[in-house]
Amino acid sequence: MSSLDQLFVNLSGWLLSFFPAGARPWADIALKIGVLVAIAPAIMMYLTWIERKIIARMQNRFGPDRVGIYGLLQPISDGLKMLIKEDIVPRGADRLLHLAAPILSVVPAILLFAVLPFGRNMIPADLNVGLLYFFAVSSIGSYAIFMGGWASRSKFSILGAMRSVAQIISYEVPAILSVVAVIMVAGTLSTVGIVEAQAERWFFFTPWGVVGGLIFFLSGIAEVNRTPFDMPEAESELVAGFHTEYSGMKFALWYMAEFLESFAVCAFTVTFFLGGWHAPAVPFWTLALLLAVIVGAGTRLAIPVRGAGVLGMLGAAALWGAQPIPSWIWFFAKTYVLIFVLVWLRGTFPRLRIDQLMGLAWKFLLPLGLINILAAGLWAWFPFPVGTAASALALIVSAWLLVRINNPAPLQPRTYVFAD
């Protein structure tokens, strides 16, 4: 274990050594809570910055670039603006619930981080039912959304809230089914145990893992109301859905909950399917050496470029050979790749309609999730080539069948007449 890998663990141990032995467990808890509560707003703020920058690039724009270098202070300026904005509560609204709803939505979003293994030995609370805890806590958010929509006394809010509840409840089913396969193979409900079970092979590199991971990620996007599943806050239809009537800091809290949950969805997809904090099974320096060979062989590049590229890659290989990349960097790197995918989807796709969205959950993802459990069983029961082939076959056939059954009238290409 390199010192860099255990940097934060050692740091917290050093800090705790200042406390008397009796107070240490309590100090430990307080420290972890403090770190989470401090990190969560920072993650949220810079997620907004990342999202705005990436989407701006996709749309031929610059994005925020006025406040600070590359607009890096923009989130802070936005936060300040939100703080000093007037808080408007509609007449006839239930003031208490109107206030409680955004808080109830942020708290579970932060609580989710408690069972997230950020790196080797870096988990705030290693519960033996971590996975159940994740699903239990993440579903509290739908109560908050419905409370907020109801308390606003606005028709748009109510419509948004009803959509949201229907959507979150529907998508929880395929999400849980996709993770059942993980529980079966890993044999534990603890998130740390699940990550450790992927030391040799990430679950994503199995047939059932690909399907399960995609189902889980898609359901997660739907649960956090992101495009193309952003029905509850469909801007062009429902103004802003359940948070139409919110302003100022309460609005910021809704946003914070949404972004933290997006982060959590990406992070848990990484944990359950993409190997958590594990590096790829191939040592990274071999990858760098391979790249060096490729760059060196690239005949279309200029000689100096090739030389520099090869030297750089060799240096990287030596660096990574001597000092492996810390586990927490792996975790965050994978999570941010998924977040990029999330933003990419948002910049690309239009929104589905509510009935199409429900159809996707109940007619396609749910049966596929059930078959995925069978596929995982086949994969685990039979030895390597047979099991993998059987499980891949089961998934491909059933996915094809589901598409055929659900799509009795496929979209036909149109013909257009050209009249004179």
Added chain:
Amino acid sequence: MELKTSISPTIETQQLEVNLGPQHPSTHGVFRMIATLDGERIVKLKPVMGYLHRNHEQIGERATYIASFPFTDRLDYFCAMSNNFGLALAIEKLGGIQASERGEYLRVIMAELTRLVNHTAVIGFLLNDMGAFGTPLLYAFREREKILDLFEAASGSRMMCNYVRPGGVREDVPEGWLERAREIVNAFPRFLDEFEALLTENEIVQQRCQHVGVLSKELAMNASITGPMLRASGVNYDIRKVDGYSIYPRFTFKIPLGTVGDVYDRYYVRILEMRESVNILQQALKEIPDSSASPAISPKGLALVKAPRTFRPPRGEAYGRIEAPKGELGFYLVSDGSSQPYRYHVRAPSFINLTVLEDMCLGYKVADVIIILGSIDIVMGEVDR
């Protein structure tokens, strides 16, 4: 219209009346729809207009014929050039003015460029209504900006152009303008290909648009719908062909027609129309006579522009109409022999196309209403006048 509720009859349900607008992100201005919902389904929809009424026609009767031109810019503020063109045609008919050759070409070029501007923007907004986070819109606006630069070079203004006049255009285009226009027009099909590659085959776009908001051929004709909306329903009616006004008969172009009449057809007919517009533009930019051979405005038109009060057309009426990007844009003028029109009326395509909104929306979901409205292509400045 009675619609069966989808929920079991033992549960008592209520219908919800929602005001979509006048302050709403996707009603394209201050338009209001009073929608009665059963769950998510529309059972009744009442459009309310008039929030942007500003007495356009009355103002036209209190001003000289020429003084109305800047006001027509504000009708459909995406298509100022073609609005000017319509009024110019009506005045020419009334006063018996012949347009100069170069003027005719310039007007047609401007009108077709306007069609490109309008259709790109409409498709961008339609996708925005569908929930795409602005990306198609900004792609469309990138192209639109280039054409607006052309307008600015010719008329001095990007959107409120005030450029076309009876007898031709206000001023000849600056030097090098035609080359720039050729470059932009020739590059346009590439943009359309890219745009189509992203949208036409997109599964979500197809699922959202196909068989949504179907407008039957009969209803479209009975409600006197015009423009791409009518042609998407499969009716071959394009005023450029039917009337053959200006110099359109000289160009070869086709009229794309849809088959189903749904939102998808309205989207795709517009794409095809843009391709045909590029076709017309390329021909016009090739054949346009040199400014030494023909002035940009005919002498009679110039006299009228220089001294608007002296223009007293004989008693009578004239109806000038063009195929504006949104449909048939007509200007009806009645002259009592004075220098001001006795009656000035605008037949606004947005307004008349909007009349079938409820028939198209009934039975669909809230989300569909928004894209159906987007596919009609309205501009409130023209609806309310």
